[in-house]
Each structure stands twice: as C-alpha cells, then as structure tokens.
Amino acid sequence: MKEITIISGKGGTGKTSIAASIAVLAENHVIADCDVDAANLHLLLNPCIESKNNFWGMPRVEIDVDKCTGCGLCEELCHYGAIKSGKVDVLCCEGCLVCYHACPEAAVRLVENLAGEWFICSTKFGPFVHARLGIAQDNSGKLVAEVRKQARELADREGKELIITDGPPGIGCPVISSLGGTDLALVVVEPTLSSIHDLSRVLDLTSHFGVKAAVCINKWDINPENTRQVEKMCSEVNVPVVGHIGYDPAVIAAAMKGKPVIQMVSTVVEDIISLWHCMQEELGI
Amino acid sequence: MKIAVSAAGSEVSAPAEERFGRCAYFLVFDKQGNLQEVINNEGAASAEGAGIKTTQVLLRHHVDVVLTGRVGPKAMTALSSSGVSVYTGVSGTVAQTLEKYKNGLMEPLAVPNARQHSGIKGSGRVVK
Amino acid sequence: MIISVASGKGGTGKTTIATNIALALSANNQGIAYIDCDVEEPNGHIFLNPEMQDAREIYIEVPQIDNEKCTYCGKCADLCAFGALLCTEDSVITFPEFCHGCGGCQYFCPAEAVTPIPKKIGRVEKGLSGNIIFARGCLEVGAALSPPLVDAVKARVNADISILDAPPGTSCPVIHTVRGTDFCLLVTEPTPFGLNDLNLAVQMVRTLRVPCGVLINRAHNGIGLIEQYCQKEKLPLLMTIPLSKRIAEAYSRGVPLVKLDKQWEADFRQLYRDIEELVAG
Numbered sequence: 001m002k003e004i005t006i007i008s009g010k011g012g013t014g015k016t017s018i019a020a021s022i023a024v025l026a027e028n029h030v031i032a033d034c035d036v037d038a039a040n041l042h043l044l045l046n047p048c049i050e051s052k053n054n055f056w057g058m059p060r061v062e063i064d065v066d067k068c069t070g071c072g073l074c075e076e077l078c079h080y081g082a083i084k085s086g087k088v089d090v091l092c093c094e095g096c097l098v099c100y101h102a103c104p105e106a107a108v109r110l111v112e113n114l115a116g117e118w119f120i121c122s123t124k125f126g127p128f129v130h131a132r133l134g135i136a137q138d139n140s141g142k143l144v145a146e147v148r149k150q151a152r153e154l155a156d157r158e159g160k161e162l163i164i165t166d167g168p169p170g171i172g173c174p175v176i177s178s179l180g181g182t183d184l185a186l187v188v189v190e191p192t193l194s195s196i197h198d199l200s201r202v203l204d205l206t207s208h209f210g211v212k213a214a215v216c217i218n219k220w221d222i223n224p225e226n227t228r229q230v231e232k233m234c235s236e237v238n239v240p241v242v243g244h245i246g247y248d249p250a251v252i253a254a255a256m257k258g259k260p261v262i263q264m265v266s267t268v269v270e271d272i273i274s275l276w277h278c279m280q281e282e283l284g285i
Numbered sequence: 286m287k288i289a290v291s292a293a294g295s296e297v298s299a300p301a302e303e304r305f306g307r308c309a310y311f312l313v314f315d316k317q318g319n320l321q322e323v324i325n326n327e328g329a330a331s332a333e334g335a336g337i338k339t340t341q342v343l344l345r346h347h348v349d350v351v352l353t354g355r356v357g358p359k360a361m362t363a364l365s366s367s368g369v370s371v372y373t374g375v376s377g378t379v380a381q382t383l384e385k386y387k388n389g390l391m392e393p394l395a396v397p398n399a400r401q402h403s404g405i406k407g408s409g410r411v412v413k
Numbered sequence: 414m415i416i417s418v419a420s421g422k423g424g425t426g427k428t429t430i431a432t433n434i435a436l437a438l439s440a441n442n443q444g445i446a447y448i449d450c451d452v453e454e455p456n457g458h459i460f461l462n463p464e465m466q467d468a469r470e471i472y473i474e475v476p477q478i479d480n481e482k483c484t485y486c487g488k489c490a491d492l493c494a495f496g497a498l499l500c501t502e503d504s505v506i507t508f509p510e511f512c513h514g515c516g517g518c519q520y521f522c523p524a525e526a527v528t529p530i531p532k533k534i535g536r537v538e539k540g541l542s543g544n545i546i547f548a549r550g551c552l553e554v555g556a557a558l559s560p561p562l563v564d565a566v567k568a569r570v571n572a573d574i575s576i577l578d579a580p581p582g583t584s585c586p587v588i589h590t591v592r593g594t595d596f597c598l599l600v601t602e603p604t605p606f607g608l609n610d611l612n613l614a615v616q617m618v619r620t621l622r623v624p625c626g627v628l629i630n631r632a633h634n635g636i637g638l639i640e641q642y643c644q645k646e647k648l649p650l651l652m653t654i655p656l657s658k659r660i661a662e663a664y665s666r667g668v669p670l671v672k673l674d675k676q677w678e679a680d681f682r683q684l685y686r687d688i689e690e691l692v693a694g
Binding site: 009010011012013016037038040043058077079080091094095096097098101102133135136137138169170171172190191192193194197198201219222223226247249252255256258 | 421422423424425428453454456459492494495513514515516517520521559581582583584585588592604605606609610613616617620621631633635638656658661662664665666667
Binding site: 328331333334335336337338340341344345359362363366367368 | 487490491493494495496497498499500501502504506508510511
C-alpha cells in the first residue's frame, strides 16, 4: 500500500483542487483530508457520511462553585491568566491541570472536551475520511493521526492499494504528522514570491524527515520567470518538478459547482493528467 | 525479565500495534512466554508527548524489553536513557510477535525509526 | 486603533490587504504600524521591504532538575500534562520541546529540586518601511509554541494605528492575534471553500467578542454566495477586489496594489474610515 500526501507550505496554492482531481484519476484508493482546521476537500467530493465519530481532546477544567472557598490559589498559580474571580476562561486555558492538582478543596473539576469529529464517508471516487476540529481548539496533530489511522485501516479492510491525503497548510506540527510514513509528498506551489519563500521551508522539512518530495507548479503562467526560479530551486536539491498547471478561471467555476476541475472542460485537465502520470512514475505504480 | 508487546487489544490473539506511543495496551510476558500482566497505556491519550508518557508507564511496571513498531525520536531517547531494550518488527498478533522475538527475528532498534510526531500546539507563557 | 486581518482559509489575501492598508494610510499619516503575526511563515516583508533595526529574543521557562536534591519520586513526571518530564530509577529527563511553561513541576516538587530556566522560542524584529513601523516574529525552527511569540510581537509596538496580519486558520496563534483588537477584517474568496472557512472564522472572532467585517478578494460574478451569508449573519461587507490576472501577476512579483494603481490608495483609506465608523458606532 502506498500513500501520497499533498502539501503546500503557504495556503491557497490550489492543493485541495489538485488533490480532488487526483482522487478522480486514481484507482483503487482511499481519500483522506488531513486539513482538520479548515477542511475543504469534502466540498468537491460530494460525500455520503457512513459514520460520525467523536474526537476527545485533552480535558479542560471547571470550578465547582459549591466547593470553592474563593482562596484565589488557582488564579495565582495559573500562568496563562485563564482564571479570574473563580471562573475559567476556556480560550486561555492551556490544560496544564495545575489548578486541578493544587486546589485544597478539590473544587476544580476535569471536564471532558469534545474537540472535534471525524467521518468515514463514501464518494463516487472511493472511500473518504475527513475530520473537523472544534472552534478554538488547539490545532491537533492527534486528530490528523486519527484520520490517517482510519484511512489506513479502511484501505486494509477494502483491499485498497493507495491513500491520497490532502495535507494541512504550513510547516508545523499538523503537517509533520501528516507526512510520517508517506511515500511521496507532492508540494503544490505558485510562482509568487510568498509561495517560493515558503517552498524552501517545506523542502527543508521533507528533507529533514527523509520524505520523498516532488513539486507541482500551479498557475505557472502568471509568472514564467518565477516558475523558472522554482524549477532551479528544485533541481538544486534534486526534487523533481512533476507538473505545470496553467491558470484557468475554469478551476474557480469547478469549485463553484462543487466538482473537481478534471471533470470540466479546461486546459488544466491535460496538465493534471500529465501530473498524475508523473506522480505514478515517482511512486512506481 | 519483563517483555512488553505493544498491542491494539488486550488478548494474546489481538493484533500487535505498530505505533509505540499510541498503542492501547502492552501485554507483558516473562522469558518463557507466559503472560504476566496487561497494561492499559494511559500515555496514548496524551495530546503530545505520548511517547514519553508511554515510556513512563513502562518504567513504572519495570519492563526490560519492548517489542513494537514505530518509535519517535523523543520516545527513543526516553527508552534508551532508561535502559529499556527496544525491538522493532511487530507483525500479526501479539502471540506471533512474541514468537518472532523468541526466534531472534526482530530488529533491535538503536535509533528512532519514525518521524517526530506532533501533538497539540499550545500556548506556553512568555517570560519577560 | 488596532485592526487584525484574518481569514479561515489560507491564501485568501490577508497579507495583501494588511500591507496595502498600512501603505495607503502611511501616505498621509505618521504613526502607522504593520505587525506580521504569522510567526511560522511571515510574508509581509516581501511587500514592505523593511529596513530591520533591532531584534529581541523571546523565552519561556522550562524546568531544570537539581540532581542533588531530586529523590526520583516521579511526581513531576506524573503531573506533567505535556510529557515534558520522564522519571527513571536514577534520573529525571526533561524534554523542553514539550514544555508549556506551566510551572507545575516546580510548584509540586516535594524536594524543591526544580528551577525554571529560560528557553528561546524565537525572536521579535522591528524596523521601518518608509514611515511604517514594521514588526514581525520569527519562530525558532523546531519550536512548537507560537502563541507566546505572537503576544510578544503585538506588545513590541505601540502606534496610533496598528494593522495586524494574522496567520491562516482559526486555531491558537490566530486567537492570540485577534484577541483584544478593535476590529477584525475577515478576508475571503467567493467560492464554497471561502464561504466554509469564513463561517469558521466568524465563529472564532465572535467567541473573542471582537467586531468584524468582510472583504471579498478575487471576486467574480459568483459573489452572491458571500453576500447572502453576510446579510444573514448581519456582517458588514466592506470591500470587494476583483479577480484579475493583472493583480495576480503583480502580487507574484511582490508589488502592492497601491503601487499598481493610485486609485487603490484612496480605496484602502476609505476602507479604514468605514472600519473607524463601525468601531465608533
């Protein structure tokens, strides 16, 4: 079984649009959306939810007013300013539980924290796992790990050979969590200074973790000079450029219709098919 | 000598679990292969530092050897600093994995073989 | 006046908008500041080309164990909610990368064997771009904790008007950026993605009780989607920037809108005045 994780560094480069089209072209696969903070892939795949599951985060705390004597020790000890006049500010609470352990009256209660949900769905293109993290919850690599675990188990159960994962933006913890054990990281970039700046950080990340990387340049024709710069950067670190997708408003039209752009009439269709062939070569499938 | 196998279930016939820090249980055997105890891995519930918390669980139970799959760098440091021998290559059930170990077919791990995993990103307090 | 610029979805144009507002205002005013709060991937400098003047290192407190006093009771390791301490038979190993600086280990150690020591998480840099005060945070590679750095960047500058460029998303670093600001401008794009994520962002901003409004970037004839949402949620729709290959091309070269066309300067100044009115009223 092989896995491809599609990442971008900087957000908005077209990662999800491309992931959806690859999900259409691929065969015998499971699809996973690991962007748990702002999941978008489900908007293009028209999924049918088969199971909905709770994701429990680290417990939060609550002060039991009946037991509280107002001594103020919790407020004094809290390093995050999360307790004021015997009340806990959920947004500031770090979950360190110092107040819980320190309270002489045991007036601090642990409260279960429903931090999000994950879903197993069916789509026209294959089984699909995605999740949603609750508002103001810490961006959790744990939920990303859960989505990947479910995707792997689903693939095992249904005899699927490939997992296509839409990764989170950035280069932080959730991305690292989505890259562990993957066979190919496809990095989607745009030929803009911002995206190029972030590309070098993403490639540092993939190299640091020993993950095989390949780059796809989206909207390459808005700046051919920058496109050449991306190509040069990639060749300097032996990362292959496996796709050039042109700028076409049809991509937006497809998003408006809630369809992967590969199903529309557009010049990008050929570009994406060519991208997929190159990816297959890189993966050896 | 206590040999712990990371497991997805609490029976000897349960599947062995690949991920050290997130396994639900450890089944502990003696050198002869007799099941001594089943440890509930509280470390798996951690948002971050699960590998470290899991190591702490094993230390409390005075485990000498652990048979597992993927171990992150932090967990690896924790395990080797505490003198626990780590072997990788779990496959099939807990019972099958133990057999594999007894036949010398598991790989001793000196360096971590999994990427540094992530946990919840939190706040922390700034020192002025 | 402190305005934060945020969005649920990445890549909608926060930095574009934040830098252009700062540039437009600074044409006629002193005392304008641009603060890049995306400490993981700061990009504002690409458009403002600041001359950096100073940098300060930012620390959190992590535990150091005094082995003479430590009895290896394991209490610190058991109580640590983050797995930053491990107690073996004859040592306590610390993992400062996991430490959130809660002080619990020090407080609960029965042998007083824990001292807090500083650990660097990043730096705050300050400079000038023309007459715009420029500040940004740079997270140390490998450091997981951005919120304390975000707080430090915000505290670094005291200006008449501050424009805060938030990271993408709705999680902790964004909350720290938007919290306490006078107004949050949410940048979106008129697609189902944009709408989905705008809705998440609005919920986040409302939990913070910060008034907000919407700007539609890369607008085409499908903006009805967002307009309807704004009407339903009673959110002011403050500005619309069209989808344009010319604008995209200029952005790709790091050229701000106000440099592309003088009219934008007037438009962004008007945007600021509209926000001022909303905050006052």
